[in-house]
Structure formats: structure tokens, C-alpha cells
Amino acid sequence: MNVKLLNPFIEATYEIIKLEAGYEMQRGQLDLENDPYLTDDLTVIISLVGAVEGNVMYSMSTQTALVLVTRMMGQSMGVMDPMVQSGIAELGNVMAGRAGIKLAQRGYETNISPPTLLVGKGAAIYTLDISRVVVPLFSNDIALKIHLALRTSTRRDTGALDLEGPSVPRQP
Amino acid sequence: MNVKFLNPFTEAVQMVLEAECGLSVQRGPLTMQKSSMTGEEVTVLINIVGQVEGTVLYGMSVKTALNLVSRVMGQEFLVFDDLARSGVAELGNVISGQATIKLSQSGYESQISPPTMIEGKDVEISTLDFQRIDVPMTTEAGDIIVHLGIREGHAAV
Numbered sequence: 001m002n003v004k005l006l007n008p009f010i011e012a013t014y015e016i017i018k019l020e021a022g023y024e025m026q027r028g029q030l031d032l033e034n035d036p037y038l039t040d041d042l043t044v045i046i047s048l049v050g051a052v053e054g055n056v057m058y059s060m061s062t063q064t065a066l067v068l069v070t071r072m073m074g075q076s077m078g079v080m081d082p083m084v085q086s087g088i089a090e091l092g093n094v095m096a097g098r099a100g101i102k103l104a105q106r107g108y109e110t111n112i113s114p115p116t117l118l119v120g121k122g123a124a125i126y127t128l129d130i131s132r133v134v135v136p137l138f139s140n141d142i143a144l145k146i147h148l149a150l151r152t153s154t155r156r157d158t159g160a161l162d163l164e165g166p167s168v169p170r171q172p
Numbered sequence: 173m174n175v176k177f178l179n180p181f182t183e184a185v186q187m188v189l190e191a192e193c194g195l196s197v198q199r200g201p202l203t204m205q206k207s208s209m210t211g212e213e214v215t216v217l218i219n220i221v222g223q224v225e226g227t228v229l230y231g232m233s234v235k236t237a238l239n240l241v242s243r244v245m246g247q248e249f250l251v252f253d254d255l256a257r258s259g260v261a262e263l264g265n266v267i268s269g270q271a272t273i274k275l276s277q278s279g280y281e282s283q284i285s286p287p288t289m290i291e292g293k294d295v296e297i298s299t300l301d302f303q304r305i306d307v308p309m310t311t312e313a314g315d316i317i318v319h320l321g322i323r324e325g326h327a328a329v
Contacts, residue, residue: 049285086300114219114225114302117208119298120296123211127288128286
């Protein structure tokens with residue numbers, strides 16, 4: 001995966017969390033992962049289509065989610081509930097959107113999908129033939145990871161016409 | 173969610189499973205869901221962007237997944253390995269692609285994302301404020317539940 005595609009996401013996360021929650025995130029070591037991602041307490045999945053395609057996932061513990069949403073809403077959230085989930089999904093949406101703008105500024109026009117939320121540890125997520133780079137970010141009492149499974153697109157704009165069938169021929 | 177977005181997907185499932193797996197598919201009663209869903213053993217997640225937006229999820233048991241892939245590839249799969257995984261994801265990809273063609277014919281241009289596989293029963297999957305319609309599709313090879321959390325969108329793709 002092209003490293004050029006990573007920075008917009010790291011920058012966007014840093015900027016948005018600083019703006020919304022007042023934390024300055026630090027970056028840990030990047031890792032390329034081929035094994036499936038085993039979910040943390042909360043995972044936001046957002047897809048990209050366009051000049052860059054694939055998925056970005058933001059994962060964190062319940063603890064981090066509660067701290068972040070408490071900071072963002074300005075009121076104490078003590079329990080994982082639909083409001084917290086919605087807040088984290090929205091955070092993911094804003095971060096990915098910001099990254100999308102940065103990608104566009106660098107010449108990669110993309111659109112992001114609405115977010116999907118996974119709640120619960122231990123599910124295995126496979127990004128299949130798109131390898132995944134994991135960026136750990138942390139600050140004080142919060143920690144989260146950005147999982148990036150992205151590639152520059154080989155599709156034309158009208159993706160609906162670009163159907164790929166299974167590549168293995170079937171026995172007649 | 174408008175029913176006009178639903179049929180392209182259920183028709184695509186029927187069309188693709190017949191063509192690729194030689195299966196006839198029956199559509200069961202659809203239900204509208206507001207809350208999150210629990211994952212099935214295997215779930216293919218594909219996002220849609222454009223004049224239709226949201227998420228489609230195809231859920232099934234590992235057994236059904238293996239049956240389907242075995243039929244597509246013309247060889248028996250006994251273990252749900254990466255090749256099997258890739259085959260199931262591709263089915264989801266082709267089905268969703270066909271659905272976007274039908275949507276396009278109705279005037280709704282959209283693009284699908286690459287597929288993601290989620291494996292793990294009991295994980296909670298939420299499409300948040302996208303109301304979901306669940307449609308069970310039954311076949312001789314097993315059942316697939318199509319979860320549709322999609323609505324009219326505004327992005328130009």
C-alpha cells in the first residue's frame with residue numbers, strides 16, 4: 001500500500017481529536033498486517049470509493065470511547081450506550097471525511113461511505129486482498145488504532161459497469 | 173428505506189446464485205430492523221456510495237459459505253480458508269455490482285466498495301441511523317440473510 005495514502009488519515013485523526021477532544025495524539029510504530037484484525041471493543045468501518053478505494057477502520061477500547069465522547073459532548077458518559085456509539089461513529093466519519101479532503105488535495109478524488117459500527121471484541125475482520133497498515137495513536141489516558149486497507153483504484157468512475165466475476169473458470 | 177432499493181439486491185442474489193452456483197433462491201419475508209444486528213458466522217460487508225448510499229451485509233453460516241464456494245469453483249471446500257473466503261467475498265462483490273447496475277438503470281448511480289469479511293458470531297454490527305431491512309434468501313445450499321441499510325444519497329460518483 002502506498003505510504004502517500006497513510007498520512008492524510010494520520011493527520012486527519014490528529015487534527016480532529018485535538019479539535020474535538022483536546023488531546024494531542026502521538027503515533028506509535030506502523031505495522032503491516034496480513035492476519036485478520038481481531039476487533040477491539042469498538043470499531044468504526046468506513047469505506048472509500050474513487051481514486052483511492054478500500055477501508056479505514058478506527059478501533060478502541062470502551063474506556064477510550066467513553067473518555068472521547070465525554071470530552072466531545074462536554075458531559076460525562078459513563079456507560080457504553082447508543083449515544084456513545086453514535087458519537088464514536090460520527091468521530092470516525094469526520095476523521096475519514098477530513099482525510100478524504102486531504103487526499104483530494106493531493107490529487108486523489110474519493111468519496112467516503114457512511115460508517116458501520118462493530119461492537120464487541122474478538123470478531124475477525126479480513127480486508128482480503130488489500131493489505132492492512134495499522135497505526136497506533138495514543139495520548140494520556142486514551143489509545144486508538146487506525147487500520148488502513150487502501151489502494152489506488154483501477155476502476156473507472158462508473159464502477160457499476162466494472163464487474164469482475166470469479167477468476168477461476170467453473171467446470172461445465 | 174425505499175423498497176425500490178431493495179429489489180435490485182434480492183434480484184441480484186437470485187441471478188448470481190443461479191448463474192454461478194446453479195441454485196434457485198427463494199426470498200423469505202422481509203423485516204425492518206432499527207437496532208443493530210448480531211453477526212452471523214460469516215458476513216460480507218460492502219458499502220455503497222453515490223445516489224444510493226449505505227451498507228449491504230450478506231450473512232450466512234460457514235457451512236453455507238463453503239457450499240456456495242464449492243459450487244462456484246467446481247471443487248469441494250471443506251475448510252474455510254483464505255481461498256474460500258476470497259470466493260465468498262467475490263460473490264458478495266458480484267451480487268452488489270449487479271445490484272448497482274439495476275439501480276443505475278432506475279437512474280441511481282452508485283459505486284460499491286471492495287468487500288470486507290467479518291467472521292464471528294455475536295459481534296454486534298450497527299448501521300446506526302440507517303434503518304435496515306433484513307431479507308432471508310433460502311437455497312438448497314443454505315440460507316443467506318441480506319441486510320440492507322441503504323437510502324438515497326447525494327454524492328456524485
